[in-house]
Amino acid sequence: MINLLSNLKIAVPDKIFIKDPESSDLGKRIIQNSIVLIDDIGFDNFTFKKLGAKIGSNESSVYRYFENKHKLLLYLTSWYWAWIEYQLVFATHNMTDTEEKLVKAIETVTKTIQEDVTFSHINEVKLNTIIINEYSKSYLTKEVDTENKEGYFVVYKRLIGRIKDMILTINPDYKYASSLASTVVEGALHQHYLVEHFPSITDCNTKITPTDYFKNVVFNAIKTN
Template sequence: MGAPTFMKLEVQIKMNASLYLRDPEQSELGKNIIKFSIELIHKHGFESFTFKKLAEAIGTTEAGVYRYFENKHKLLVYIISWYWGWLEFQIGYQTKNVTNPVSKLKKVIAILATTVEDDIMTGHVDESILHQILISEGSKAYLTKQVSQDNKQEYFKPYKELCNTVGGLILECNSKYKYPHSLASTIIEVAHLQNFFMNNLPSLTDFSKSKNEDQIIAFLNDLVFSSIEK
């Protein structure tokens, strides 16, 4: 007997419970809050995103949204954490058969620097839009005065875990390399930053003509492997 057809296979990313008041994965309204947040933040930017506009888009009331999230900062941190958790999963999945650490690190760099396709395993989340949000809003999650408190509450755990994974891979390539953590966080941030610059402030990059993500990958590979294979 196979699985009954009503059982939908879904990837569940485990989230830090102190990010929300009510778990958005557990109800239709909650899932809509995530779905429409991603859409609105992508469309109008985080600064002009408000719970009132979100509520209107969903067809609920402001108070309804506040029952799930204390404020828009926590909602941003939530969707960003979700993305890092999902990406960690993707990296594990897409590199599980790669044994050579150099090939593996190259694959990871490519994943980090490439706009992902929408993952059908996650119904209410469009990962390709989420990737765009990460590029232009990602750093706003931690560039705040409360960063230390947020860190104590483990809001950045998925991000740190990803950096750890990448840092570990760097050490697998060269156990003598002195800056694995810094290089890992640099790879992740520069992948996003160069993408933003390429599309918005092109003279800050060397990719203005093609506007091709492959060039960012080439730049990062050159940067990383020059350093660790030196």
């Protein structure tokens, strides 16, 4: 299976980058080390100068791939959601039971992340930590509407759309499918953050996972309705 997937390429909207980082060894090192560095020092303290020093290259070489660090964050978040979408589609495509399919989808977007050996230059565990801590910074900007029109968030919205469609397959009369689907995806990040930093205000812990919580929320909502 690893051999079959070795040529898989996660697609990121091409307007986000100047040059595709997947197209060169330097580009892959930029992505690999940016994940490590952002996870280590946080996005606010992250700069291309620090990244250049880490990869042993000039700061200008990073600018050949990304216009600024905001675009780099958009790349990382888009890659992450595309990777989650790939896992969701792969895990559910042969399922015929609609409820089992939705359960698997919820598990995929809410689970604790394990590293994927298919992509050797990306540490998905560290990237997941970045998504939990920093994802909102990719869209809480003055430019969000313009960037949305440019398609920067298409992967994220497509993932939520897949879950929405699964909800409507089970209950076509449910009025809040989009809201519920986006709550699962976004809420999972928040619950993982609370477990790590504010455990007193969440019921999720080592025994009750965000997956348990959101399966309860989703199925109670769509069946009650």
